[in-house]
Amino acid sequence: MIVALGGGIGASKLLLGICQVIDPSELTVIVNTADDVVLHGLTICPDLDTVAYTLAGMADRERGWGIEGDSFNALSWLDRYGREAWFNLGDRDLATHLHRTALLRQGLTLAEVTDRIRRSLGIRTHILPMTNQRVSTIVLTDQGPRPFQEYLVRDGARHAVRGVRLEGVERSQPAPGVLEAIEAAEGIIICPSNPIISVGPILAVPGIRRALKMTEAPIVAISPVVGGRSLKGPTDRFLAGLGHEVSALSVARLYQDLLDLFIVDRSDSELLPAIEALPVKAFTADTVMQNLEAKVSLAKETLSSLASL
Amino acid sequence: MIVALGGGIGASKLLLGICQVIDPSELTVIVNTADDVVLHGLTICPDLDTVAYTLAGMADRERGWGIEGDSFNALSWLDRYGREAWFNLGDRDLATHLHRTALLRQGLTLAEVTDRIRRSLGIRTHILPMTNQRVSTIVLTDQGPRPFQEYLVRDGARHAVRGVRLEGVERSQPAPGVLEAIEAAEGIIICPSNPIISVGPILAVPGIRRALKMTEAPIVAISPVVGGRSLKGPTDRFLAGLGHEVSALSVARLYQDLLDLFIVDRSDSELLPAIEALPVKAFTADTVMQNLEAKVSLAKETLSSLASL
Numbered sequence: 160m161i162v163a164l165g166g167g168i169g170a171s172k173l174l175l176g177i178c179q180v181i182d183p184s185e186l187t188v189i190v191n192t193a194d195d196v197v198l199h200g201l202t203i204c205p206d207l208d209t210v211a212y213t214l215a216g217m218a219d220r221e222r223g224w225g226i227e228g229d230s231f232n233a234l235s236w237l238d239r240y241g242r243e244a245w246f247n248l249g250d251r252d253l254a255t256h257l258h259r260t261a262l263l264r265q266g267l268t269l270a271e272v273t274d275r276i277r278r279s280l281g282i283r284t285h286i287l288p289m290t291n292q293r294v295s296t297i298v299l300t301d302q303g304p305r306p307f308q309e310y311l312v313r314d315g316a317r318h319a320v321r322g323v324r325l326e327g328v329e330r331s332q333p334a335p336g337v338l339e340a341i342e343a344a345e346g347i348i349i350c351p352s353n354p355i356i357s358v359g360p361i362l363a364v365p366g367i368r369r370a371l372k373m374t375e376a377p378i379v380a381i382s383p384v385v386g387g388r389s390l391k392g393p394t395d396r397f398l399a400g401l402g403h404e405v406s407a408l409s410v411a412r413l414y415q416d417l418l419d420l421f422i423v424d425r426s427d428s429e430l431l432p433a434i435e436a437l438p439v440k441a442f443t444a445d446t447v448m449q450n451l452e453a454k455v456s457l458a459k460e461t462l463s464s465l466a467s468l
Numbered sequence: 469m470i471v472a473l474g475g476g477i478g479a480s481k482l483l484l485g486i487c488q489v490i491d492p493s494e495l496t497v498i499v500n501t502a503d504d505v506v507l508h509g510l511t512i513c514p515d516l517d518t519v520a521y522t523l524a525g526m527a528d529r530e531r532g533w534g535i536e537g538d539s540f541n542a543l544s545w546l547d548r549y550g551r552e553a554w555f556n557l558g559d560r561d562l563a564t565h566l567h568r569t570a571l572l573r574q575g576l577t578l579a580e581v582t583d584r585i586r587r588s589l590g591i592r593t594h595i596l597p598m599t600n601q602r603v604s605t606i607v608l609t610d611q612g613p614r615p616f617q618e619y620l621v622r623d624g625a626r627h628a629v630r631g632v633r634l635e636g637v638e639r640s641q642p643a644p645g646v647l648e649a650i651e652a653a654e655g656i657i658i659c660p661s662n663p664i665i666s667v668g669p670i671l672a673v674p675g676i677r678r679a680l681k682m683t684e685a686p687i688v689a690i691s692p693v694v695g696g697r698s699l700k701g702p703t704d705r706f707l708a709g710l711g712h713e714v715s716a717l718s719v720a721r722l723y724q725d726l727l728d729l730f731i732v733d734r735s736d737s738e739l740l741p742a743i744e745a746l747p748v749k750a751f752t753a754d755t756v757m758q759n760l761e762a763k764v765s766l767a768k769e770t771l772s773s774l775a776s777l
Contacts, residue, residue, distance in 0.1 A: 236560040250545075251542060260509055
């Protein structure tokens with residue numbers, strides 16, 4: 160059993176590759192939920208949905224979010240009613256949020272709802288939210304605190320990041336199955352996701368970081384920073400905003416108490432000595448997953464590196 | 469000020485005609501809400517929506533419900549999630565239900581929400597739900613009791629009707645503005661809607677029937693039954709199921725304590741003597757509103773009959 164931690168596009172790309180290499184049911188993904196947002200009365204879980212839609216083969220590849228070929232007719236009418244329409248909601252995607260919200264109101268936990276959705280979509284990989292409780296990433300910007308989606312989507316990530324607060328994280332608990340999956344894992348992968356706002360919240364749920372430190376399973380991370388830039392999303396701004404150098408080395412530092420191995424892009428090979436000096440064992444690979452072949456290739460290297468440990 | 473009571477397609481057709489004859493802002497419509505249903509966590513008000521979409525000029529004329537040119541992508545995905553998909557919900561229509569439900573959860577009343585929606589859609593006619601409280605039409609069928617939409621849409625109105633129960637109606641109150649509109653009206657129109665399940669619930673809200681009896685304004689009704697059949701919907705089955713003959717005469721009997729005037733279709737002229745004998749003053753008109761011209765024509769005849777009283 161392989162366990163992966165992450166959220167968002169970078170993680171989903173790698174997960175898609177992993178599912179080509181091993182039996183998808185042998186993979187458990189622990190997903191960030193601190194980006195979740197309630198809009199129009201609906202509980203929206205962008206990272207959970209990106210992972211599910213990607214693994215179901217229905218993610219929109221162009222946009223990087225939502226369902227391929229989706230329409231946006233409900234959204235245009237929500238706008239007509241004067242509702243906040245800055246958060247893109249496709250019509251098919253809306254069905255996911257309606258279903259999830261209705262089940263949560265019936266009393267199901269987010270983990271139970273997530274499992275129902277992945278079964279309905281024919282996904283064999285286990286998908287676990289990091290927690291069943293509400294945790295919210297608040298971005299502390301030069302314009303004041305902003306809930307994550309407002310910072311990212313509504314305000315277009317244009318305000319300078321000064322810090323991050325994870326509201327509710329102290330009171331949260333790992334969702335059922337999370338600690339068990341980590342304990343039972345043969346190998347653990349920290350996906351190339353934003354270390355501050357995607358992997359960070361997962362590690363901040365009380366008990367998860369400790370379980371990762373305690374497990375005997377090898378842990379490998381892949382840097383989301385390549386050549387001093389984040390491939391996708393505002394990782395660079397978060398690293399810089401929190402006083403870190405924008406480089407794979409900073410990512411290695413953030414995870415160094417957990418890692419057995421760190422994978423950086425070939426273009427960052429000059430960072431290897433500094434990473435090894437942390438000390439974190441590291442190697443290079445092609446981490447820019449432009450197509451399925453590249454995803455499978457990185458997945459193979461990642462999995463075989465775990466097997467070698 | 470003209471007040472109209474009704475719900476559904478027949479009412480909406482006449483209302484569209486009336487708005488061509490008088491200033492739409494001089495019309496107040498009191499709408500049945502006993503057909504309302506909660507599905508997928510959304511509060512859906514079919515009669516309020518049919519009236520609003522029709523008056524906004526965006527109703528789908530072919531289907532008789534929903535918004536013209538709407539798509540059904542969310543619904544097909546709700547089905548994929550194993551949710552009840554028998555109730556048609558267009559994507560644009562869904563935005564109305566999302567908006568309404570979110571506002572109700574914020575603490576607005578149904579009347580306040582309805583007014584916001586009609587303003588957003590640019591409707592100048594006042595639209596009032598009969599009540600802000602939940603009233604539910606339960607159809608007593610030979611297969612047991614069925615909430616109205618389940619009887620009509622899910623089960624295709626195929627079970628024999630034995631009776632009707634209006635759940636919650638005793639505890640309901642007229643929505644703010646309803647009694648005031650009736651008191652201030654210069655004329656009142658009971659639309660060609662189902663007398664049992666569209667107009668019936670409005671008249672059953674404590675205080676409304678009494679206000680109609682007390683008002684000095686003339687009251688006219690148009691028969692939804694033409695030639696012993698309902699033009700649209702299951703009016704005939706409800707009349708028969710409750711032991712009434714399926715004819716305009718039965719409709720006149722149901723309203724006879726309220727009416728100053730009753731309009732039947734020209735094809736039903738042989739019923740005039742029996743209706744006049746109730747005694748209810750009656751006359752014939754072309755009540756089948758196939759096109760806008762016919763709607764306007766019936767609206768003109770209805771309004772001038774009120775003016776003559």
